[in-house]
Amino acid sequence: MESGSVTTPFGRRPMTLGMLASQASVRKIEPGQSIDKWKLYRALCEAKPLLGVTDRALAVLNALLSFYPKGELSGENGLVVFPSNAQLSLRAHGMAEQTIRRHLAALIEAGLLIRKDSPNGKRYARKEQGGEIREAFGFSLAPLLVRAEEIERLAAEVAAERLQLQRLRERLTLCRRDISKLIEMALEEGGAGDWNKIHLHFRAVIDRLPRSPSADQVATTLDELELLREEIVNQLEMQVKAQNESGNAQHFERHIQNSNPKPIIELEPGFETKQGAAADDRSAGSAEPITRIPKNEERGGKTATTNSASSANDRLKSFPLGLVLQACPEIAAYGPQGSVGTWRDLMAAAVVVRSMLGVSPSAYEQACEIMGPENAATVMACVLERAGHINSAGGYLRDLTRRAERGEFAIGPMLMALARSNSPVSGRTG
Known part of the structure; x- marks a missing residue:
């Protein structure tokens, strides 16, 4: 059994106030108090960040607990274990003895163990004639029993914080998806507003989030994005309301004319x-x-073709030049003076890229006629960006032109997909 006297360390190791406080707290163990040692160890692993111990130190503590003969820690059974460093190394999966000593010192400093040294510094136990241990020298597990409630409380706090962070991450992911889809829809439908500026602001908020953010950082970013989503939804709802009122007015006028x-x-x-x-x-x-x-x-098929090209051109929406260059940065190198600053520069660069990718002049002229010069140049920039995945650039452009003529092709999804893939934070969590 343990004695209630204060134990000082052997050799040159100094005595500290922390050691004295740990030994004084052991006297607060109530008679009959006990706890399952492996349940307490799981709580220790959960509360590790708040206790200031490492996983290697917990591995050494696990080895020490395995030397305790009972399943429950109790003062009635004694709380001192006395394995040698060689035995600890075997139970700790071959950890070096020098490393074991370092982690034992960390556990003592954290207040999870008490060193009870013998007169010569060895670890052993003296037994009675009946085999009962009268006095043992080694490491006392009494602080674990004293701090059991505190350890379980800290473990619950860590679990609650982890759950909160998980829920904040889920809300952040949903909010990011909503904003991205709404901006993509607004660009594709040609909604009124500077959607390129809104998209840049959205990316700037996401870029400020670190790779492994805390709960407070995720909550701050989530507040900004929820406010941005609310503004976007309000702006789009106002446009839908205005379109509905305009449509009702036209319907009422037609009703009067046809009465x-x-x-x-x-x-x-x-x-x-x-x-x-x-x-x-x-x-x-x-x-x-x-x-x-x-x-x-x-009168001839030429007039019908011109009308279909005009209707297809009207259906396709143009996008801001800044968004096109953000999604397709490689096209800038083929512009005049090695840069693209205007739509005229982009169309000139598209002609150079057309020749480089082996697209026939007739295929590009047909694309310009059906889609419009700006949209055709945008498509060529997208084709250049995906040139490694396209076998025949000319055939691909003709297919897109035919789909655009039938009203089955929109540039917006392709452009937004490239913008997301070329974003510097495209692989982040959130």
């Missing part, structure tokens, strides 16, 4: 028909607007 069931224009051919005219003449006169449609269709 007469028999317009004068439809009755005019009947008034102009003479009384003696034949029924064939009246039917021919009333069918005149219908016979004009086939005549327009018979």
Whole structure:
């Protein structure tokens, strides 16, 4: 059994006030107090950041606990273990004895162990004739029993903080996804507003977040992004409301214009028909607007192609030049003087890239006719950015042109995907 006297360290190791306080706290153990040693060890591993111990030190403590013969720590069974450093090394998976001594000193400094040295510094136990231990010299586990409630409380705090950080990260991920999708939609739909500036502000907020942020840092970033998301949603809702009001007004005007069931224009051919005219003449006169449609269709395919190209050009939305250069930075090297500052520079660089990638002039001219010169230059910049993944740049451009003519292609998703992949923080958490 342990004695209640103060024990000083052997050899040149000095006595400290911390050691004295740890030994004084051992006297506070209540009779019958006990705790499961492995349950307490799991709590120690959880509370490790707040206790100031390392995982290697906990591995040494685990080896010490394995030498305690009972499953529960209790003062009635004695709380001193006395293995040698060689035995500790075997239980600690071959850890060097010098390393074991260093971690034992760290555990004593953290107040988790008490060193009870013998007169010669050896670790051993003296037993009674019946085999009971009368006095043991080694390491006392009494501080673990005294601080059991504190250790469990610290473990609960660490677990709660980890759970809070996980929930904040989930909210941050959802908020980032919402903002990214809303900006992409606004750019694709041509919403009013400086969406390039909003996107740059969004990236700046994300860039300020470190790779391994704390809960406070994640909460601060989340507050900024939630405010930005609210502003974006309000701006888009105002635009939708304005469009709905405009659409209702136009519908009301059309309702007034068409309220007469028999317009004068439809009755005019009947008034102009003479009384003696034949029924064939009246039917021919009333069918005149219908016979004009086939005549327009018979004028040639060039007019139909021009109309489809014009409609496809109207459907495709242009994007800010800054966003195009952010998503496709490689195109800048092919501009005049090695840079791109205007749309004219981008179109000139696209012509150079077209020739370099082996795209025929006819394919590029058709893309300019269907998509518009700016959008065609933007597509060429995207093709250059993905040149390593495209087998035939000319065939790829013709396919995109045909899809744009049918209204099945939008530049926005492709541009935003490249912008995200070229972002310097594209691989971060959050």
